[in-house]
Amino acid sequence: MTGPGSGDEVGLVHGPAADAALRLAAAELGGDLERSALRSVDHRPGSGATAVHDVLVRRPDGSAVPAVLALTTEVDSLDGATGTLVLASDDVRLGVWVLPHDPALPGLVPAMDTGAVADLLSDCGVPTRPQDVTLDLRAYRPRRRAVVEARAHGASVFLKVVPPRHARGLHRRHRELTAAGVAAPRSLGTDPRGVVVLERLGGETWRSTMRQGLPTPDATELWATMDRLPGSLLLAPRRPSWCEQSWHHVALLGAALPSAADTVRTVAAEADVAAEVARLPVVPVHGDLYEAQVMVTRGRLSGVLDLDTAGPGHRVDDEACVLAHLALLPLAHPDVTDACAAELHEHLAVATSEPELLWRRTALVLLTLATGPVRNRRPGWERRTQQWLGLPRVMLQQAHRRPWTHGPDLLPRLLAAVDD
Known part of the structure; x- marks a missing residue:
């Protein structure tokens, strides 16, 4: 992996250097990078940069697998989390993870799994089978938050994924707001991994x-x-x-x-x-x-x-x-x-x-x-x-x-x- 010096934070996660890193990450997924498209860049000058890429990986059997990869210069924050990888070359080190394995949002893994979501909805009083669940990632900010729309039985809820330490507070806040008569989504429940189940509002x-x-x-x-x-x-x-x-x-x-x-x-x-x-x-x-x-x-x-x-x-x-x-x-x-x-x-x-x-x-x-x-x-x-x-x-x-x-x-x- 070659590219800009380590001082060029954005240049490492977006551009030619990022392309080389994405190819290495695609190889780890068992295939070749066929194409990629930048989704967003989150830059904190002096602290680091993280970019999210939509990629298509072509496997040896000819199948094409879409994936979402995140590249970050903030390698120390990965701390050996599941689903992450550190790429190193000379003085350049980049962290990579494949969604849903965001190291700061462990709740994104169950929120993107139909079986786990069915269990979560059932625990919230909405009996659901895994085969009835469809999931769509609606929003994603690396290491900060994500929103997954879950549909089952013709209805839908939103799964708000936040760092685990924030989940119970967010759940309580929604309960307080609705109890006070504020027209806010009602929280149906929460998961200790950082998922809050929110009722869908009409309109x-x-x-x-x-x-x-x-x-x-x-x-x-x-x-x-x-x-x-x-x-x-x-x-x-x-x-x-x-x-x-x-x-x-x-x-x-x-x-x-x-x-x-x-x-x-x-x-x-x-x-x-x-x-x-x-x-x-x-x-x-x-x-x-x-x-x-x-x-x-x-x-x-x-x-x-x-x-x-x-x-x-x-x-x-x-x-x-x-x-x-x-x-x-x-x-x-x-x-x-x-x-x-x-x-x-x-x-x-x-x-x-x-x-x-x-x-x-x-x-x-x-x-x-x-x-x-x-x-x-x-x-x-x-x-x-x-x-x-x-x-x-x-x-x-x-x-x-x-x-x-x-x-x-x-x-x-x-x-x-x-x-x-």
């Missing part, structure tokens, strides 16, 4: 309803739901908000696009209102609230998803997260521009946070979201990243005009300024 995501031109919930309905978050969440561990993790995103963007590093640092400095936010009341918050986390049925809010991050925080960060995603979505999906413009105006109008503070906090969330193209590395990701960085820059440039007082044409004007 479609808020994002999907906007894309289809269907009615969406009134803004006051969403924030009334957030007001019902129970006070018990204040006892949960305090998790950094998107904005409080902005230093990581600044480093990631600077490492991925050195030409944009100065712009990134300038935007982060101009959007920095950490001292003002620290003086605000600490209240129960969602922690990662945006249009893909909200379920809608016939124009009414029917539930809120992904409450892993729920706990103590500041209301301004939930509001900024919603606004930032509404502002950014048209850059990826132009068909929702009009819908997002109307929603952005409505949610700005009902926001309870001080307007300029909220505006700058929203710009900072947008800066963190600009890492999206960097993570997926699809063709043209550099151009998209530059475009996405343009939105928080334009927002801050126009802050002196008090844009939050403008009407539904605010978002189209912001987007037009980005394109100029």
Whole structure:
């Protein structure tokens, strides 16, 4: 295995060096690498990088076996876990694992096994046979979390896989939320290996309803739901908000696009209102609230998803997260521009946070979201990243005009300024 020096973390897990590692890993699976496609890159500058690849392995008998392989420079974290491999050449060491053998998510193995899932569902009061179970991996962040959809008897649940130490707390949180009347998925049970069985909510995501031109919930309905978050969440561990993790995103963007590093640092400095936010009341918050986390049925809010991050925080960060995603979505999906413009105006109008503070906090969330193209590395990701960085820059440039007082044409004007 040859490739970049050990200082080039991303170059080791994505690119020619990664291709050599994938071929060695395919040989360990008993075949030759026929093709591969990058799914995502998770880079923590100075700490390491992990990339997930979809591969097809051709075996000697001619059969083709699809697999998902993860490559990481953080070899020490593997600690001899089952299903992992360490590849070494000169000063380069790479760790490899084949899904579902994520060393930090041992629950992913049973969550991807129909027999184990049937047993788990039966233990949760849903008698199930292995032959009736179908499984689909819906989301995966290496060593952090995964979501598997399990279907049986015409119904489905979601298996949330987290590091084992977090599972019981997540289970209790969902039970507390539903007991308090919050429209959240009910937890049916948990597995000590880190699997939480969550009831499927009805309806479609808020994002999907906007894309289809269907009615969406009134803004006051969403924030009334957030007001019902129970006070018990204040006892949960305090998790950094998107904005409080902005230093990581600044480093990631600077490492991925050195030409944009100065712009990134300038935007982060101009959007920095950490001292003002620290003086605000600490209240129960969602922690990662945006249009893909909200379920809608016939124009009414029917539930809120992904409450892993729920706990103590500041209301301004939930509001900024919603606004930032509404502002950014048209850059990826132009068909929702009009819908997002109307929603952005409505949610700005009902926001309870001080307007300029909220505006700058929203710009900072947008800066963190600009890492999206960097993570997926699809063709043209550099151009998209530059475009996405343009939105928080334009927002801050126009802050002196008090844009939050403008009407539904605010978002189209912001987007037009980005394109100029």
